[in-house]
Amino acid sequence: MTKxxxxxxxxAYQRIKNAILDNIHRGKWQAGEAISTEMALAEQFGVSRMTxxxxxxxxxxxxxxxRRQGSGTFVAQQQFNHTFVEVRNIxxxxxxxxxxxxxxxxxxxxxxxxxxxxxxxxKFDIEAPPVLLTEQVVKNDLNDDEVAVLYExxxxxxxxxxxxxxxxxxxDAVKVPRFIxxxxxxxxxxxxxxxxxxxxxxxxxxxxxxxxxxxxxxxQVEEQSPTLVLSRQTYSSGQVLTFVKMWxxxxxxxxxxxx
Numbered sequence: 001m002t003k004x005x006x007x008x009x010x011x012a013y014q015r016i017k018n019a020i021l022d023n024i025h026r027g028k029w030q031a032g033e034a035i036s037t038e039m040a041l042a043e044q045f046g047v048s049r050m051t052x053x054x055x056x057x058x059x060x061x062x063x064x065x066x067r068r069q070g071s072g073t074f075v076a077q078q079q080f081n082h083t084f085v086e087v088r089n090i091x092x093x094x095x096x097x098x099x100x101x102x103x104x105x106x107x108x109x110x111x112x113x114x115x116x117x118x119x120x121x122x123k124f125d126i127e128a129p130p131v132l133l134t135e136q137v138v139k140n141d142l143n144d145d146e147v148a149v150l151y152e153x154x155x156x157x158x159x160x161x162x163x164x165x166x167x168x169x170x171x172d173a174v175k176v177p178r179f180i181x182x183x184x185x186x187x188x189x190x191x192x193x194x195x196x197x198x199x200x201x202x203x204x205x206x207x208x209x210x211x212x213x214x215x216x217x218x219x220q221v222e223e224q225s226p227t228l229v230l231s232r233q234t235y236s237s238g239q240v241l242t243f244v245k246m247w248x249x250x251x252x253x254x255x256x257x258x259x
Contacts, residue, residue: 016055110148204232226250
């Protein structure tokens with residue numbers, strides 16, 4: 001007896017949304033640029049303009065696109081409000097405080113599905129492959145049968161020559177394929193992601209934690225000494241685009257704002 005597939009067919013409007021998002025993530029359509037017309041998309045996908053209109057309407061409501069009457073539909077760059085959750089970076093903060101800023105990249109690597117631990121798998125909602133690969137550090141040139149699902153970078157940020165923040169960041173490799181190629185001693189990770197991907201929303205937590213060995217070494221503090229850890233994840237297309245942990249030496253850093 002033939003077993004019928006229970007996999008649901010993707011609706012036409014969703015296929016159009018996915019194709020538009022893929023073009024944005026691959027850089028074909030940059031922020032502020034016009035995308036294909038409704039008529040062109042209808043012809044490309046063999047659907048009615050009503051179906052295309054639904055896809056564009058939903059992406060506009062999700063603040064990925066901006067529809068301008070009489071002009072067309074454009075890629076919108078979502079910006080966070082000017083509150084604490086605004087995606088600022090430590091380079092901006094230190095430079096505005098007239099402090100000398102430098103960044104040192106400790107490591108960069110590509111991560112396959114088989115290399116993921118359960119924590120990152122849940123964070124990015126990535127399914128485990130049927131057969132787990134042996135964990136290994138993979139450089140930019142993966143083997144042909146391995147595909148990067150995440151990129152990982154670890155960076156120390158310095159203020160006046162003193163380590164002030166240790167950044168551990170993971171990024172969706174499919175949505176931002178050229179992320180790993182950047183020189184993050186020059187390019188700031190947050191600035192690059194905001195420029196390349198339409199962000200929808202974000203969430204964060206701040207906790208006091210004892211510094212593990214790697215963090216203590218990076219921040220030049222005693223192991224198990226107090227640190228402040230800001231963990232933040234930002235979303236694009238309804239999925240986590242990047243997750244970052246930013247460790248700060250407890251006696252050198254504080255968070256402040258206005259109510």
